[in-house]
Amino acid sequence: MQTSDAAVPGSDAPVVLELANVAKSFGAVLALRSGTLRVQAGSIHALIGENGAGKSTLVKIVAGLYRRDSGELRLDGEDVDFATTAQAKAAGVAVIYQEPTLFPDLSVTENIFMGRQLTGRFGKIDRRAMRHEVERLFTRLGVAIDPDRPAEGLSIADQQVIEIAKAVSLDAKLLVMDEPTAALSGVEVERLFSIARSLRDEGRGLIFISHRFDEVFALCDTVTVMRDGAYISTMAIADTTPSELVRQMVGRDVTELFPKTEAAIGEPLLEVTNLTSQGVFHDISFTVRAGEIVGLAGLVGAGRSEVARAVFGVDGYQEGSVSMRGAPVRRGRPVDAMRAGIALVPEDRRKQGLVVDSGVGRNITMAIRRGLARFGLLTTGMENNAARVWASRLEVKAHALDTVAATLSGGNQQKVVLAKWLATEPDVLIIDEPTRGIDVGTKSEVHRLLSELAGRGMGILMISSELPEVLGMADRVLVMREGRITAEIDRAQATSENVMFAATHASEQHA
Ligand SMILES: Nc1ncnc2c1ncn2[C@@H]1O[C@H](COP(=O)(O)OP(=O)(O)OP(=O)(O)O)[C@@H](O)[C@H]1O
Ligand SMILES: [Mg+2]
Structure with missing residues (x-):
């Protein structure tokens, strides 16, 4: 209406x-x-x-x-x-905005008063007055951030709050x-x-x-x-x-949000054993089998993305091992991980994985090009075809395949990076927050796609902070808390209560 x-x-x-x-x-x-x-x-x-x-x-x-x-x-x-x-x-x-624009070298107070310093008598900058004003603001907003510390190193959340404080002071x-x-x-x-x-x-x-x-x-x-x-x-x-x-x-009814289909679970593909990175995660072991969707749940900051990055070789680790179909995957080498059939769709897709001044089509075929062009297997026709197929499966809203990625909406940029990795047809897909920033209509499409890929034998490790997504999609749920796996729960047993409990409470052996 x-x-x-x-x-x-x-x-x-x-x-x-x-x-x-x-x-x-x-x-x-x-x-x-x-x-x-x-x-x-x-x-x-x-x-x-x-x-x-x-x-x-x-x-x-x-x-x-x-x-x-x-x-x-x-x-x-x-x-x-x-x-x-x-x-x-x-x-x-x-x-x-989602990504705040503070000056990292300046203090919190200086950031809030950027471009309009308070001056006292004789035009001298009145630092005390500014600091006092910031304290007053923070008290009013119920925020505990040291006004004298540099903006550098503050969490995104704190940076946003500082932007809000600035808005309020203005x-x-x-x-x-x-x-x-x-x-x-x-x-x-x-x-x-x-x-x-x-x-x-x-x-x-x-x-x-x-x-x-x-x-x-x-x-x-x-x-x-x-x-x-x-x-x-x-x-x-x-x-x-x-x-x-x-x-x-x-403009239509969207009924099923999580159309999970049952897939036959096959042989183990990805095996992660006792992976440890000092101060980041500890003693992480799990297996992802063919046809299986393993959910990795936990609170933001529990170390889930860090584990994914280490498995894919973007970050290193001190102890433990990663293998695919029984063969070791060398640490710290994404190229080796890709050759072994692993793909990682990162959490922050705009920053990690999108070439913003390249076209949509080029972005989608970037990772397959790396694999195929070397053998002279990829023609422009094939490339355009692959790009078209994936762009339409994910309903990427772009004017044309050569539309520059920078001009896409936030969610459509996310879809392009998703398409880029799906186009490589990996054996194991590690996907970090698959539907973040993606609208409801496409959300169910992404879920349908993941189910379909699992049905064709792909193993999927899905990191997600959305409980309904984890409960709806995963065959098995691993829960992380403070860098450790605190629970492994089967689909039939998984409820929001027991997943949340494991995400927020130390398990017996680590307590
Ligand atoms: N600078 C630009 N140049 C060309 N096209 C643009 C530009 N900015 C936005 N667009 C196009 O305008 C349309 C609307 O984009 P917009 O970013 O406003 O969407 P949105 O509602 O914020 O989506 P999302 O939920 O994905 O963030 C999109 O098709 C996008 O590609
Ligand atoms: Mg937007």
């Missing part, structure tokens, strides 16, 4: 931000067709939609990073047209968070949410972008759905359901 009134009926708080039919093209790509949104003071407004729906583009227009081609944009009722991010900031717009009236929780642990998400709620209660307007419905329902008051660059609807969170939102996002 399309309504022209994007505000929630019944609420009469002032409107902080209003967009009406905002459009933006990049060359032939119409990124935003008709962006419409009304954010009220004292509310947290979710902005949701499939990968490539235009959410980040809309936000970047509000932030002064892009300039709109047409449409209306009002802040506090006044027409605005920001030519720079500085103008948007000065008008009271603050945007927290008295931002609108705070936008574009997928802020992707790299956060549960506790960190809770802290972020409580800060967001207190800013809402102070009467600011907040926009929250996320692919996680549990977060949207826990945090937000209002939700606006976008599809294909256009406004679809706005509803009060209390008046809607996850399945209704999915339907509006994808």
Whole structure:
């Protein structure tokens, strides 16, 4: 149902931000067709939609990073047209991106006061006043970070909080968070949410972008759905359901989220024995068999990604061994791991694994090219074919195969890296957070694909922080906590309770 009134009926708080039919093209790509949104003071407004729906583009227009081609944009009722991010900031717009942009060498306080130092008498920089102000801010936000320490080495979560503190000290009236929780642990998400709620209660307007419905329902008051660059609807969170939102996002019913199919489990492929990397993980042993999906669960920071990186040879390890079909795989050599038939789809796909200034097609065939071109087996025709097949299986939304990867939406970049590794047709696929940043419609497609690959005999090690995904997909669940495997649970026995328990409690022998 399309309504022209994007505000929630019944609420009469002032409107902080209003967009009406905002459009933006990049060359032939119409990124935003008709962006419409009304954010009220004292509310947290979710902005949701499939990968490539235009959410980040809309936000970047509000932030002064892009300039709109047409449409209306009002802040506090006044027409605005920001030519720079500085103008948007000065008008009271603050945007927290997934990857914060602090200066690592500067202190926390210096970062917060970047570009507008407090000066005392005689124009001298008043460090004490600035420090005092930061302490006051942190107390108000309930944050325990040393204002004097350098930004370098702070967790992503702490860096985001500092960006928020900066926004608050600038008295931002609108705070936008574009997928802020992707790299956060549960506790960190809770802290972020409580800060967001207190800013809402102070009467600011907040926009929250996320692919996680549990977060949207826990945090937000209002939700606006976008599809294909256009406004679809706005509803009060209390008046809607996850399945209704999915339907509006994808324009059809998405029924089964985790279509697990049973596959025959065969011989052992990947065997990891007593793997230890001092201070990172300890005594890790497990086997992945043909046709089997092994889930690796645990909290963020438990050491799961580190194990994956060591097995694939990106990082080294001190003790233990890795073998494939009984043959040892040399440590610290990804090329050897690839030859042995192992592929690793990393967690941070944009940073590790995407050549942003290359085309989509080139990116997808990059890893097979490395394997095949040497033997003169890969023609341009074959290459284009492979790229087309994988791009369409994962529903990569790109204008053409030679579209530069940098211009894809966040989730579509994730899909390209996924396609790149699936195209190598490995025997064992290690996949770190397979559906992070990926929209609900494609999520079930990724799950279907993983099931199908396992059905054809691939062994899959799936690291995931989403319990429903682990419980839905895995034949066996390994749980890690503080660098150790604390439990191994069969599919039939796995429940969210026992997986969470193992993820948060030391097991008997290590207690
Ligand atoms: N600088 C750019 N040049 C060309 N096309 C772009 C550019 N920025 C965005 N696009 C295109 O605009 C569309 C919308 O992208 P946008 O990043 O706004 O999506 P999104 O809703 O944030 O998706 P996601 O959930 O994956 O982050 C995509 O098709 C994308 O490829
Ligand atoms: Mg985005």
